[in-house]
Amino acid sequence: MSKIAYLGPEGTFTEEALCRLEPDAERLSCPSIPAALEAVRRGEADGAVVPLENSLEGAITSTLDELASGEHLLITAELLLPVRFSLLARPGTELGYVKRVITHQAAHTQCRGFLARELPDAVVISAASTAAAAQEVSLPGSPYDAAIAAPIAGERYGLVEVASDIGDRTDTETRFVLVRRPGPPPPPTGADRTSLVVFLADDHPGALLEMLTEFSVRGVNLTRIESRPTGNGIGNYFFHFDFEGHVADARVGEAISGLHRVCEKVRFLGSYPRADRVAPQIKRGTTDAEYAEAAEWLERIRTGRF
């Protein structure tokens, strides 16, 4: 049975994502995203599920940065998980009694409307994760009255829902990825996504435009771009790109080879089926068949057979 690490403790959204992505896997709770990824790198787990971005909070920078350095890892699947928050407390707690709430900063932000409306006087303390918050509340003698966390956290820690679905928005979702040690990517499905990390050769004006042109000229559509600091002072960034298509596609292969040639370093993070199953619009002249035909044509003219 495969063992998959995740950002724990038990009861996190990440655990829920793992249950959906790999229902039969043995689950290994880890205290942090780096720890979950290290477990894979060291062979203690066969894979890890980590959050990559949230539709309200944006990128999970810890994941981005961990994937960009250290030993290579490969994203093999993604999942979009709707985010539902509950206010969880020890049995018997009433809403009016809640004075000290603990939760993750992001959950705090996303439940501001509820907190302002229902608990205007409550103090909100930050925890490392929503599940850690729930766990904290479940401890005997906890100084906290309630946690904002995923419903699953209530089950895991014996808490009850004082209020449910308390997020300001009901359409929030988090994108999770399953990463494994390097190997062949999963086969193309026709609706795939590829992720890449790119370090510029030198940060000249127009370098970003040049990178995007490497994609556009091959008809490869970007779906996400994130800049991250290289650590070498303000003004120096590297980039995470997500784009449509699979590394096995000719157009994707040529585009990322182009980046590899002109950039300082390109790290391939994986090609995997899109969670939303959206197939790309393919620009004229960029199908595999058209690439193959062009390669034949080139071979013919190079050898004088035309």
Place this chain on the structure above:
Amino acid sequence: MSKIAYLGPEGTFTEEALCRLEPDAERLSCPSIPAALEAVRRGEADGAVVPLENSLEGAITSTLDELASGEHLLITAELLLPVRFSLLARPGTELGYVKRVITHQAAHTQCRGFLARELPDAVVISAASTAAAAQEVSLPGSPYDAAIAAPIAGERYGLVEVASDIGDRTDTETRFVLVRRPGPPPPPTGADRTSLVVFLADDHPGALLEMLTEFSVRGVNLTRIESRPTGNGIGNYFFHFDFEGHVADARVGEAISGLHRVCEKVRFLGSYPRADRVAPQIKRGTTDAEYAEAAEWLERIRTGRF
């Protein structure tokens, strides 16, 4: 005397930045970045100092998101502040005794080497800010033994430095900005930066390339790009741009007018002197004089005087 809000409590790096940017201002400590900015919007402060990005952690997304929505605010100055961490404790505490450390998540990340080396068994708890961590430690009966925070926080909260300069890197810096209510931007200095928020009209393939082309065709060099989620589901982003030059420059004016025409919404965040005083390399044909001469030429040919 002008009153400037900042991300408190007392003893934050932000307070230090404020002291440098506006030494004579009255300082108003605020519990969060949104609170500091709201204080300006509501007229309770004349300005606010908030962090925008850190050379290790990247963008301060709370600042980015707050500036992108709500009532307009204007960045009028920036500052680059070196980041120096100290391990602060109540007088009499020895390093060997420290078991529970509290600090902000970012400081935790940046002091990992020190913690692994010197305090391998210590538990590290997250606080809302490094100053809050110091304050927490200073409270009688605090469950924490030490805080990782700015040296200034030690002074403010009566703590002593058990260890200083404990960051893994010594070249880390944070970029702070001073924002005020809308008004004319400070005059051009020849080494200015302009910040902008851009919402795409529709997220078609190539939209980002088009935006960058609006800059490049006028010889305006980007210095930073950040994507942020619009909140409307994974895959929908808006952008923060920093670029060289001042809104009063002809080339900058034309470039951002171009963005204004082709994008859904452009929010001007300000033009202000660069902290590093680096003047831009100006591309042929993009000086104000060349713009003026071209405008005259156009007027002549439109009216038949050539």
Place this chain on the structure above:
Amino acid sequence: MSKIAYLGPEGTFTEEALCRLEPDAERLSCPSIPAALEAVRRGEADGAVVPLENSLEGAITSTLDELASGEHLLITAELLLPVRFSLLARPGTELGYVKRVITHQAAHTQCRGFLARELPDAVVISAASTAAAAQEVSLPGSPYDAAIAAPIAGERYGLVEVASDIGDRTDTETRFVLVRRPGPPPPPTGADRTSLVVFLADDHPGALLEMLTEFSVRGVNLTRIESRPTGNGIGNYFFHFDFEGHVADARVGEAISGLHRVCEKVRFLGSYPRADRVAPQIKRGTTDAEYAEAAEWLERIRTGRF
């Protein structure tokens, strides 16, 4: 009454174009395109009609080169004229008797099918124009039996049509322009064309791409590009551009001002109604109203009123 020069002698396609463009004008026959344009420059004529391009032969380089140098002239109108050739001879001549044909080189090329089929043994001699050929045939003692020329040339020189519509293609057309001395261009009609000559600042790689980007970023569509030698050795070219829109349009004004700034020299040749009345597809954000709104917005943010 206005006097308009044209590429003579009487009986040319150019004369026919002039009759259509300016039916009431006095016509001044000139021996060459340069002569016709010089007549305008010197004030001997109020305008000149000259061919600019032919759908089979391409650019009329003499016209391109004459408009690109010397005193400025302004194109104020264009006309598309179908090209119809006749075989013209002195009365009494029969097709079988024709052994020596005279015509302009272009007409020769365009009637190759007819010549090969009907007059396989005939010698074809080049004349300066089809009308000159007809005139030559009309002279007593002419060594030529027939001319290939416009039907109008038969009327002017007393020749008869031995065969008509003898071109290999029936859809050939020539584009003529009416040029005048500099003055305000005719007002926009909504379906206009603008012509320009551009000399590069330095012929660096990518210079042409940069020029085209100046157009595309403002949504201005090119309809024709011609390179011409500068005269300074093989490898040095200047460019003629035709594009959609009128110099009075904001997007056109900005695009050509951009070229004026970054190129060595830009010569405006005129904005005039398109002969085919095709209105441009206007890219989002490039109407005059959108330009005006963006200018207002820029003014507001520059002065702090936002």
Place this chain on the structure above:
Amino acid sequence: MSKIAYLGPEGTFTEEALCRLEPDAERLSCPSIPAALEAVRRGEADGAVVPLENSLEGAITSTLDELASGEHLLITAELLLPVRFSLLARPGTELGYVKRVITHQAAHTQCRGFLARELPDAVVISAASTAAAAQEVSLPGSPYDAAIAAPIAGERYGLVEVASDIGDRTDTETRFVLVRRPGPPPPPTGADRTSLVVFLADDHPGALLEMLTEFSVRGVNLTRIESRPTGNGIGNYFFHFDFEGHVADARVGEAISGLHRVCEKVRFLGSYPRADRVAPQIKRGTTDAEYAEAAEWLERIRTGRF
């Protein structure tokens, strides 16, 4: 011995170019450029030398159009030939006596200064070529007094130089190419040129920009672009491109394969040593070695070995 066709008759600049390109070849004079190329296509000659462009007159459109259609031909060499004109007449003719001059139109244009200065009253008649003009003058009973032609034409037709080097400019040159039936191109020399004909898929706005981007993104520098009419009405063009590099170069191969994929039709005209021996400036990331390394990298990530 190889037999090479050329644009005759004897005494043309083209014959001179042939003598320099292939001194030992048997020369086959042809009455026109199309005839010279047809001689190669039909196997009557092993190659043909034809002019491609002139530094004053521009493209030799007949050559461009003939190479773009019909059976494929391959350019295997190019030559830059300085253009020197002489006024040639039958022995005994004095300059003052010359009343009727015959020459090719281009020579006429290039000797305007001399004609205006020395022979202001002379009539100038057009011939198919400068050599044909010289031949015409050499005929007993010729109505012409002198020809403007290459010095070599005097030798061939028994004429004497009444005046030499009479061109308005002394730096004029013509670029000739040697074409053969399809076969492998000559091997790369490090300073090569490649010629191509491109028909657009559909003439949408921005199509030309897209084509140029296919070159620029691979660091391939254009040296010449010519638009030619497709014959299907004004406004429809195809393009001749000359650019640096050899079809055997990886970057050139990828660029022209890209054009082949996105354009209606691409015709390869050949890769051959540049006459001026200028080696290209190679953009970072576009050498063959860098291409090979990128291909290996791509293969590794596609198969999971990274």
